[in-house]
Amino acid sequence: MAAQCSGLVRRTLPAIALSLRTSSRLLCTATKQKNNGQNLEDDSSQNEQKTDSASTEKTLTEEKVKLEEQLKETLEKYKRALADTENLRRRSQKLVEEAKLYGIQGFCKDLLEVADILEKATASVPKDEIKEENPHLKNLYEGLVMTEVQIQKVFTKHGLLKLNPVGAKFDPYEHEALFHTPVEGKEPGTIALVTKVGYKLHGRTLRPALESAQER
Numbered sequence: 284m285a286a287q288c289s290g291l292v293r294r295t296l297p298a299i300a301l302s303l304r305t306s307s308r309l310l311c312t313a314t315k316q317k318n319n320g321q322n323l324e325d326d327s328s329q330n331e332q333k334t335d336s337a338s339t340e341k342t343l344t345e346e347k348v349k350l351e352e353q354l355k356e357t358l359e360k361y362k363r364a365l366a367d368t369e370n371l372r373r374r375s376q377k378l379v380e381e382a383k384l385y386g387i388q389g390f391c392k393d394l395l396e397v398a399d400i401l402e403k404a405t406a407s408v409p410k411d412e413i414k415e416e417n418p419h420l421k422n423l424y425e426g427l428v429m430t431e432v433q434i435q436k437v438f439t440k441h442g443l444l445k446l447n448p449v450g451a452k453f454d455p456y457e458h459e460a461l462f463h464t465p466v467e468g469k470e471p472g473t474i475a476l477v478t479k480v481g482y483k484l485h486g487r488t489l490r491p492a493l494e495s496a497q498e499r
Contacts, residue, residue, distance in 0.1 A: 401431040446481035459491040
């Protein structure tokens with residue numbers, strides 16, 4: 284009986300060992316497959332995350348570029364507005380200054396007629412008649428001269444200067460030639476005679492001097 288049991292055990296042990304080895308291999312294979320499956324899932328999840336991250340980054344980059352363009356355009360508009368405002372301020376300031384300088388030119392033109400009359404009056408008095416023996420004429424003449432001097436001082440104070448260009452070269456911006464005539468000893472284009480003095484107000488010709496010029 285004991286011998287039979289021993290034989291049975293010897294025959295059964297190899298079969299059990301083979302079964303255990305087979306089961307162990309199957310278990311290892313299943314574990315590897317499971318691990319492989321998890322790895323695939325992890326890789327797939329990482330790829331999806333990378334794709335989402337790349338898409339988000341692209342969107343943000345596009346939005347950044349758009350905002351930068353809008354900022355640049357806004358800055359350009361702001362700079363143009365500043366430049367236009369500054370130009371307008373300068374033009375307005377220039378107009379105000381010119382109004383202060385030349386706002387009296389109409390009044391000055393009227394006073395020029397008074398100055399012309401005074402000049403003619405003093406020039407018409409015979410110099411040989413201005414004597415102590417003729418005090419009335421002398422006092423009148425001196426009064427006219429003083430008045431003429433004073434009015435010229437007032438003109439100068441307000442930027443109004445006399446133009447008496449005898450002997451100077453003809454300038455069409457300051458002079459008006461009534462006629463041309465040959466004058467001995469004078470160069471062509473030289474002003475020989477002034478019939479009516481001119482005036483300039485702050486550098487701007489208010490009335491051109493009337494003269495005759497040497498023929499060219």
